[in-house]
Amino acid sequence: MKIATRLLSMAMLLCVLAWAPFYRLVMSIRDGISLTWMDWQEDLEVFRKLWREA
Numbered sequence: 735m736k737i738a739t740r741l742l743s744m745a746m747l748l749c750v751l752a753w754a755p756f757y758r759l760v761m762s763i764r765d766g767i768s769l770t771w772m773d774w775q776e777d778l779e780v781f782r783k784l785w786r787e788a
Contacts, residue, residue: 743788751781 754777 740788747781747784747788750784 758773758777
């Protein structure tokens with residue numbers, strides 16, 4: 735059961751990782767704001783925290 739939960743959390747994390755850059759790109763185009771390195775670093779920190787909890 736624990737393995738299934740781990741696989742599910744990894745699959746969800748992959749979906750988030752694939753979706754986040756696309757979402758950010760769409761938002762930046764809509765707002766006319768360029769992507770900043772700080773935003774990406776913040777995302778990375780969130781994903782690292784999620785990964786540790788998973």
